[in-house]
Amino acid sequence: MAGSTVSGIGSNIDTQAIVKSLVDAEKVPKQTQINTASQKATTTLSSIGKIQAALDAFRGALDTMGKDSSFTGLTGSSSDEKTATMTASNTASSGSFRLIIDQLAQPSKLSSKNFAGGTSAVVNATNSPTTLTIKQSGKAFDVTVPAGATLQQVRDSINTQFGTSGLSANIQTDANGSRLILTSTKMGTGSDLTLSGTSGLDVGATVVDEPKDALYSIDGVSSVSKTNSIEGALSGVNIKLLATSTLKTNSTTDKNATLITVSTNNTALKSGVKGFLDTYNALMTAMNAETKVTTNLDGSTTAAALTGDSTMRSLQSAIRNEFNALSGTGAFKSLAQFGVTTSSSTGLLTIDDKKWDAAIKTNAADINSMFSGKTGILARMKSATDDFAKSSTGILATRSSTLSESLKDLTKQQSALDERMTLLTNSLSAKYNAMDTLVAQLRQQSTSVMTTLNALNNPKTNN
Template sequence: MASSTITGLGSGLKIDELVAALAAAEKAPKQSQINTQTQKATTSLSAIGSIKSALDTYRAAIAKLNTATSFNGLSATSSDKTVAGITISDGVSSGTYGLEVTQLATASKISTKVYADAKAVINSSGQAQTLTIGQAETTYSVNIAAGATLQQARDSINGQLQSKGITANVVTDASGSRLVFSSTKMGEGTELTLGGSSELATGATTIAVPQNAKYKLDGLELESASNSVTDAVSGLNIELIKEGKTSLSVASNTDTLKTSVQSFITAYNALMTSINSVTKVTAGADDSSATGAALTGDATMRSLVNSIRGELTRSAGEGGLRTLSQLGINTVQKTGLLELNETKWNTAVKTYGADISGLFTGKEGLLTRMTEVTEGYAKSGGILASRQSSLSAQLKELESSQEALDRRITSLTETLTKKYNAMDSLVAQLKASSDSVMTTLNALNKSNSDD
């Protein structure tokens, strides 16, 4: 649609353009201020959010590493992983064990009587019935609605008891369908039983009797109610898979120790890279054109980095190993990131192998101290969360300021338009009066000339 310009009939002025120019001139300074503050608050809020996310990731990573097993330099192996698997936890020590699995732990299974099919009605009494399912000293009650089918009974049972480790499934063969009850609990004394007023309890049969796992560890005969054995040897977790023999070994492995150290370095560098990205200064064509990032010079970021680096360089631990630099872990001056000197590491791990765990883990370990100094920044309602709340509130205030400015300029535009239109009308009237006077004077002059 073509644009049009409203021209004052009396004054000849382009009133709409004049008013728009005056309103724009009035709006420009405040609008520039709002735009600048909005952009700064938005970029700062985004940057704070990215740092908070990076810090949470870092804290999760070091929490996972903050266990004795991460830095004890031990690894576990099973000579036949099809017979048994093995993992280690805190308190483990090196050793070799001969394992023979003679019996796996099993769970209880029971079956109802056989029905025609899965849609057979198992409650024809005309009223709800109760099925009680017992296991050890615990009894569960399930309501079986009047007219319920085998499938519907299964759904009701699973809906109430699946979280308890008891499930029911419809099993069908040439003879018909039945409900088979299973349990995740294994070992002697966990038999399932059916009772109550439900027809399902009549004619139930046992399919599998629960039994303990039986195995020999270095010739010592042992039993477990589960195939996951966690208390036979301190710090050793054994998963029994099938009957047979295997050899379990826990031995020194500097590769696992190095992996944990590298994991810490990777986590630390990821956090520092995120902080660097929002605090760096980017140089332009000349020094005078250098520009800062969203949080360049930010006191909060500076304080966070100083807190973390303070713990990084702090001397702690017992024995001869007290700093990361002794392990070949150094800070790159230009970036602030960590790097591992392979040559120095290989020498240090032979010298300080037994002390490395204490440097990183435990109450006074580096990972615990790192967690503590960052807690105030990362926690709910902490420093970073408060900054986010403050910036969000600032953006809302700026939205209100923008709305107020728009209202003021709209009102100003209306006022100026009325004033200039009134002026134009007055000019038109004066021009009309002038024209009338001139017409009269010209007529008089002509009359005198005729005489």
């Protein structure tokens, strides 16, 4: 055939093409099976991974919404945020309170003596390590000061070893030199820092600040706190003290009160519900993307990796059942009564603003009871997805593990197939090469015989 490659010199037959055809005939069915299975397992594993990520995000959002005040509609405000700020949790109640701050809590702060050599001044000039002991509230923190250690090295050692324990070391430098400044995150009376040991850093140390409690009053009731973060003084309200209250004009004793207010805010309540809808829709959108059937321009259809997948149907059903179930202790027990509707084609949720506004005027309190508590929407949805989301034994995790094992097995099958085809190629090549060699020998013999016969048949010519 014109253009063909002749690999058999003796036979003039393309033995390489014959070998390739025979090997392909043996390999193609199994290779097609491996390729198809690998592609399906890979795309399915990728889709399962996307659903797992979306489900984890959904469950994380449920936890967050369950801890904050998303569905109470309560917001907190301070009349003077330079003096105090506040936040209201889901256990707060509406009300206003007068806050007066007489004193902020502060930590203990110490200063070492001055070192004229600055940060590089050697604080241990001996040949042996010494110890600086820092004590607070009966607990001792021992810092080893190596021979030849500088002020900077002592500072770094304190922060490295005891930074997570609430101790902090800094260096203050001026024209006269440097000094080590020690402080603590622990505040309140009785949390004094003291220095001792063999390092000598305690000699000449002075108290910069003495620890103090925060002194404040709410509606005239005096209180004390070891920190400037007040939790529990008002149910569900966290107050952060920032500055002492200012004196009233023309007064030397009376102070201006900061008004702490917890109130119902329908805008905040709607924002909380919309946040839930967005979280729900994000999960449904992710699931739709992996289960949809796409119609092509020619009218044909293309299925996604998880189209018709029973696990996806079960997960969607579990979530939608909990959403549609009635809950709460109020007159309204369904989000549909607040104008929330479900798309029949996508399963996504939307809210009708007019229906919402009308329902919230009379039944705002029902929202919190629908979402919160052990029987609320958030808890039920979290419970309904537990079996799917468990990190190692969940349905999705198990499927991912199975698919990963299948891919590993397919890789082994591919290696075995490649090895078998290599052996077959070598075997067939050897056989055809032997055949080609034999044909070449026979042709040589034939040529030799014909030459001899021709010589015998041709008469000799006389010169």
